[in-house]
Every structure is written in C-alpha cells, then in structure tokens.
Amino acid sequence: xxxxxxxxxxEKWEEKYSELKKEFPEVNFSNxxxxxxxxxxxETADAIVTGRLxxxxxTNAKKIKAIFIPFTGTNNFPLQYIKRRNIILSNTHANxxxxxxxxxxxxxxxxxxxxxxxxxxxxxxxxxxxxDDHLWESIHGRRCGILGYGHxxxxxxxxxxxxxxxxxxxxxxxxxxxxxxxxxxTSDLHYVIDxxxxxxxxxxxxxxxxxxxxxxxxxxxxxxxxxxVGRGATINEEALYNSLKSGIxxxxxxxxxxxxxxxxxxxxxxxxxxFWELDNVILSPHKxxxxxxxxxxxxxxxxxxxxxxxxxxKPKEIVSQ
Numbered sequence: 001x002x003x004x005x006x007x008x009x010x011e012k013w014e015e016k017y018s019e020l021k022k023e024f025p026e027v028n029f030s031n032x033x034x035x036x037x038x039x040x041x042x043e044t045a046d047a048i049v050t051g052r053l054x055x056x057x058x059t060n061a062k063k064i065k066a067i068f069i070p071f072t073g074t075n076n077f078p079l080q081y082i083k084r085r086n087i088i089l090s091n092t093h094a095n096x097x098x099x100x101x102x103x104x105x106x107x108x109x110x111x112x113x114x115x116x117x118x119x120x121x122x123x124x125x126x127x128x129x130x131x132d133d134h135l136w137e138s139i140h141g142r143r144c145g146i147l148g149y150g151h152x153x154x155x156x157x158x159x160x161x162x163x164x165x166x167x168x169x170x171x172x173x174x175x176x177x178x179x180x181x182x183x184x185x186t187s188d189l190h191y192v193i194d195x196x197x198x199x200x201x202x203x204x205x206x207x208x209x210x211x212x213x214x215x216x217x218x219x220x221x222x223x224x225x226x227x228x229v230g231r232g233a234t235i236n237e238e239a240l241y242n243s244l245k246s247g248i249x250x251x252x253x254x255x256x257x258x259x260x261x262x263x264x265x266x267x268x269x270x271x272x273x274x275f276w277e278l279d280n281v282i283l284s285p286h287k288x289x290x291x292x293x294x295x296x297x298x299x300x301x302x303x304x305x306x307x308x309x310x311x312x313x314k315p316k317e318i319v320s321q
Contacts, residue, residue, distance in 0.1 A: 002063075003306065004041050005031040006050040007070060012296055016303040024310055047309065049302065052076040058085070066090060066309055070302045071289065074319055075205040075231060090305045090315035093151040094297035095289040100155030102288035103200055103229045106253035110225060110282050111137040111198075139163050145170065145196030147212075148203035148230055149185060156200050157181035168192050172208075193217060198225045205231035215239035218248060225251045229288045232256040232271075241273035244280055253282040260286075 009017055009031055021029050032041045042048065042057055047066040055078035058064065066088040067077070074091060082089055109115060113136045117127055127134040140163050146153040149169030157167045158181050169182040170192045179185065186192060189212070193199065199221070203209045213226075213235040226249060228235060237258045243249045257270035275281050289295070305315035 001026075001046045001310065002028045002030070002044055003047045003049070003310075004045040005029070006033065006038065006041075006048060008033050010295075010299075012299050016299055020303060020306060023307070027310060047306070049306070054078065055081045058082070058087070066315065068302055068305055068309075068315065069319075071095065071298055073204065073231070079206065088309070088315060089319040090309070090317050091319055092298045092301040092305065092317060094301035095294040096151035097155045098291050098294035098297075099152045099202070099229055099288040100159055102255060102284075103152070103156050103202065103227055104159045106229070106255065106282060106284060107139060107198060107200070107225070107227050110227065110251050110253040111139055113137075115282055116279060139165065139198065141165065142197045143168070143195055145192040145199045146182070147189070147192065147199060147201045147234075149182060150202070152202040152229070153200070154179070154181060156202065168195055189217070190220070193220050193224075196224065198227065201226065201228040201230045201234055203230040203234045205233055209234045211236040213240070215242070218243040222248050223250055225249070225253075227253045229255045232258045237271060237273060241271070241275060241278075244275070244278050247280075249280070251280040251282075253284070255284040255288050256286055 005017065007013070017029065017031065030041065032038065039057060039060060042061045044063065045061060046063050047068065048064065049068045049070060051069060051071060053067065058078065058081060064087055067082070067090065069089070069091040072091050072093060072095060074089065077089065120127055142165050144160050144165045145168045146156055147170045149171040153169055157169065160167060161181055167182045169185040170187065170189060171185065172187055174185055174187055201213065203212065210233050215236060218239050221243065226235070240252065244252055254275070258272060259268060259270055261268040269276070270283065270285070276283060289298070301317070305317055308314060308316045
C-alpha cells in the first residue's frame with residue numbers, strides 16, 4: 001500500500017507521520033509538496049492525504065482507494081466524481097468544539113459591541129450614555145437557530161444552553177426532532193429563520209447550500225443577527241451586504257469569506273463588497289480552528305482515520321455522499 005501525504009508536515013505532523021511508518025513498516029509512506037512532482041506521486045497512490053484535489057488529478061490516480069482530508073471542509077474536492085469512483089473520502093470533526101467556541105465568542109462580541117466600544121475608547125471616547133447606540137445586547141434567553149446541526153452545531157447549542165437560549169437546529173436529514181441540546185430540530189429553513197433572533201451558520205458548501213441564505217431569506221431577518229463559521233458562499237454575498245447596509249439585519253459576525261489570499265503576499269480584501277466599512281459587522285480571517293489544541297486534535301484524528309483504513313479498509317470518519 002502506498003499512502004502519499006501532499007500536505008506540509010509540521011512538527012506535530014512529523015511526529016504522527018513517524019509513528020505511522022514505525023507501526024506499519026509494510027506500508028510505503030511518502031510526502032511530497034513539490035507542485036512539479038504532485039501529478040506523478042498521485043498516479044501511484046492508494047491513498048492521499050490532502051486538503052485539495054481536482055478531478056483531472058484524480059483521473060490519473062488509477063489506484064486510489066481513499067482520500068484523507070486533515071480538516072473538515074470538502075468543498076475543494078470533486079465530490080460527484082469521487083462518489084462515482086467509489087473512493088472513500090474521510091475528514092475530521094475533531095475541531096468542532098473549538099469552532100463552536102469561536103462562533104459563540106463572535107456572537108458575544110457582536111451583540112456586546114465589544115469591537116465598537118474598544119475602537120471608541122482607544123480614541124478616548126466613552127460610550128457611557130443610555131441611548132440605544134451605547135447599549136449592548138445580551139444573548140441570555142435569546143432564540144437561536146443553528147443552520148447545520150451536526151458536530152459543530154451541537155457544540156454551539158451546548159454552549160448556548162448556559163445562556164438559557166432556545167435552540168432550533170436545522171439539518172437535511174432528521175433522525176429525531178429533539179436531542180440533548182436542541183429544543184427543536186427541523187428541515188424547514190423558513191421555520192428556523194422565523195423563530196430565531198440569532199442565526200448561526202455552520203453549513204458545508206455544496207450545490208445544495210450555495211446561496212441558501214439569499215435575498216428572500218434575508219428580507220425576513222429584520223432585527224436579527226447572523227454568525228457564519230461554515231462557508232462564506234452559503235450566504236449570498238451581495239444580499240448579505242445590502243441587508244447589513246440597509247439595517248434589515250442588525251448585525252453579522254463573519255469568520256468565512258468570498259475572497260481568499262491564496263499565495264498572494266499583498267493585502268487581499270475578503271469580499272467584493274465593502275463589509276469593512278459597516279459598523280454592524282465583525283470580521284474574522286477564518287480562524288475558528290486556529291488554536292494549538294484544535295490543530296493537534298485534527299492531526300491526531302486524521303492519523304486515527306489512516307490507521308483504521310490500514311487495519312480494516314475503512315477510516316473512522318467517512319464523509320456521507
């Protein structure tokens with residue numbers, strides 16, 4: 001068996017890489033980050049560890065049986081092609097509680113006007129009066145909708161219960177209408193929007209979720225807040241900007257975006273509309289999983305998926321397609 005790592009091996013990854021090589025001497029492990037070698041090493045791989053693959057690259061990978069994503073998102077993969085080829089796609093949800101923590105932190109900062117008050121005070125301006133502009137909002141007892149009630153969504157709900165929030169979870173496939181944390185679970189998007197003061201978005205990006213939150217949905221969100229830690233394009237960019245600028249949405253906290261820098265070294269704005277000019281938006285540069293604990297957890301979990309695949313032919317976590 002030939003398992004190729006296409007990701008850069010950090011010190012923590014090097015540790016797990018060495019452990020796997022020692023435990024499974026019969027398996028050929030290799031690491032390549034050279035773009036010139038990429039297509040060649042993919043051709044001979046039985047399994048690949050990477051965060052991105054194209055359909056063209058997979059076409060040349062005749063032996064491929066499994067792909068291991070060292071994080072959660074699957075939007076950088078040709079999912080339909082992978083399904084047709086019966087290739088196992090495995091990811092990790094070990095970062096879920098950390099992403100949930102970030103989501104709730106963003107909600108607290110948004111409603112608490114933390115950034116606005118900070119920016120004023122560094123100029124010596126004290127927002128101390130009791131008019132509406134100088135008061136912050138509490139999330140205690142709020143109605144919270146969670147779009148994407150999976151690993152991250154359930155962890156968000158768990159944290160919100162400490163604030164006595166009423167939780168409505170949204171997911172496509174429902175096995176039960178209630179669970180330990182959600183008061184209601186539904187597949188009716190409009191029901192969630194109508195019955196929520198805060199809407200947390202932690203949806204994956206695919207053909208069904210792209211622009212799921214569109215202008216029509218946002219028009220129904222007068223006086224509400226939205227927090228997105230899933231994928232930017234699940235919310236229509238222009239409609240989101242217009243709803244914030246016009247005051248339909250009271251505010252938004254966004255950790256995921258529409259433009260990314262890639263390998264560019266010059267400054268890159270995260271959207272095509274100037275969200276950064278609005279005072280009812282908190283911007284975060286896609287950092288929900290960027291903690292030492294989350295990174296270590298995802299590496300460990302990916303290694304466990306690889307280990308299970310070698311031993312049983314099936315990783316611990318398999319993406320449902």
